[in-house]
Amino acid sequence: MKALLLSAYAADSHRYWACGLMAHLDAIDWTAIELAPRHFQWRVRGNPLSFMSEHDETLSHSFDLIVATSLVDLATLIGLYPHLGRAWRVVYFHENQFAYPLGPQQTRRIEPLMVNLYSALAADRVLFNSQWNQDSFFEGVDGFLKKMPERVTPVRLETLKAHSEILPVPLWPLEEVPSAGQGAPARIVWNHRWEYDKNPEDFFAALETLSDKGLEFELVVMGQVFRKTPEVFEQARARLARHITCWGHQTRARYLEALGRGGIVVSSAWHEFQGLAVMEAVQHGCVPLVPERLCFPEYYAPEYRYDGSREALITRLAQWLTAPDTRPNPPDLGVWTWPQMAERYRRSLDGSPGAGAD
Template sequence: MKALLLSAYAAASHRFWADGLEQAFPEIDWQRLELPPRHFQWRVRGNPLMWRLANHAVLEQSFDLVVATSMVDLATLVGLCPSLAQARKVVYFHENQFAFPRSSRQVLRPEPMMVNLYAALAADVVVFNSAYNRDSLVAGARDFLSRMPDRLPLEPWLSRLAAHAHVLPVPLPDQAVRPAGRGRRIVWNHRWEYDKNPEAFFAALERLVAEGIDFEVAVMGQQFRDRPAVFDTARAWLGERIVCWGEQPAADYAAMLDAADIVVSTTDHEFQGLAIMEAVNRGCLPLVPDRLCFPDYYPDACRYPGDVESLVARLRGWLTDPASRPPLPDARQWQWPAWRSAYGEVLGLRPRPDTA
């Protein structure tokens, strides 16, 4: 099978997924085109033109399979490159633009939402990384499209999309799962941006400091030029409690997760949460808000109602009484061996003889 893998905004989690696909299915002859994760509006709207002009020879080849992220304007690309029309077309939604929170400086732009919808319409198979991602797209699209000046019969299509779409998370590599840590080291390993709600995380730590509760903290994750000011102020008052600060090389990042005990999320935006899953795989007990994608993946004992007060209460209990901590979720359920067969089905592969 010859396959074209398209990623229009190749952020870290998207590259992680694409690398995993190629490694999990070496029997497929992969050709990969991707665009750097910057200039979002240009990427999401201009990717067919960029690829058509820069990669014309590749797109004119004959492919059995096209796998694209939801930021790829697949409908336009197939129109510009009709040779792709005969391939099996799979669109993978890492996220959807209908449920993406906007900062106070952002305005609603319909173009990225329409690209999501056109990609889904052009696909033979639509895949989401969580039920929350699927459901929030359908609900958001229903509200968005109700504003159109013509009352189109969209509800049957949205209902079919919800019923027939697949839910397959981005899998983790096949590796040994570390046992749970029982110490007092807390890790934050998310993007340093407003939608991850770092203010709530540091507000909870400030309460723990005021109560005299002993802990250490490792604050990692991808950084950008424009980052929330709370990181700089928190670094000053956390002082010697900090064991790691800032983005880390891969080996150092993994070692820090191995040495940590609790991983926390306070996010307002998450469709799967690979950073939390990676930390759980390395022995960190997750503490995540009871919203977004997290009920899809974590038991009640690892979720808090979502407010700072509840987060402080749960951390206080876990730090002062380690025996009260719940069991570590089994990360093997998120690794490639658990999902290869389901991915093979959506890609149109026949089962291998050893899995038939």
């Protein structure tokens, strides 16, 4: 089977998934095309032009399967290359723009919403990385269509729901499994993108409160860093300097090495459709502390969750720092690794009758 893998905004998590897909479904003859993760508004609406400009020859070939991320304007691309419409088409939603939180001084633009919707409608199968992602997408589509000047109810929407499936981004298996509860209990890890939607304000405010109370802890702040980052990062770096042992973007090897030392990996995010950064930290021996919202209840038992407030985060961290024996062991995420999930992916990418059904 010849397959074309299209990624219109190749952020770290998207590349992690794409590389895993090609490595663990290696019986498929893959051709991958990606665009750099920058200039989001231009990228999301202009990616067919970029694909055409940079990869016209490749797109002119025939494929049996097309797998595209949800920011690929698949409907337009098929219009420009009609023969691609004969392939089995799968769209993967790492996130959806209907549930993406707005940053300071941002307004909701319809172009990303329409690209998500049209790409889903142009697909034979739509995959979501969490139930939260799927539910918020269809709820968002319903609310969006109700705002249109004319009454619009595409008949394909119900078919689209029937052809949708929850299929998380699998974790690459580890050569050596960390022992339960390894690492220093007073080590706190942040390993998310340095952007507003990850809500770094609550995280750093909680740590400053703990520091002011005289609690001792080691702070590790990593993750993907962009040209523009929230000011709170530099402010926190100054205020929490005595606790910091690692700061900033790391090479992949050093990043994994830092996770392997264990500790508490914290999320305070306002936006998370799977939380791959937390999952990867847990896989390497960290104990998760995540809010009671978004996708997190799908993946973590109540003992790893707090109610989402800053006060609850402070309370739980203080408890785990002062009484380490109350901290649970890391959960087992083996069920979400490629060896366990590869067959489900094979079925979903198979366009034969009955394929993909559980």
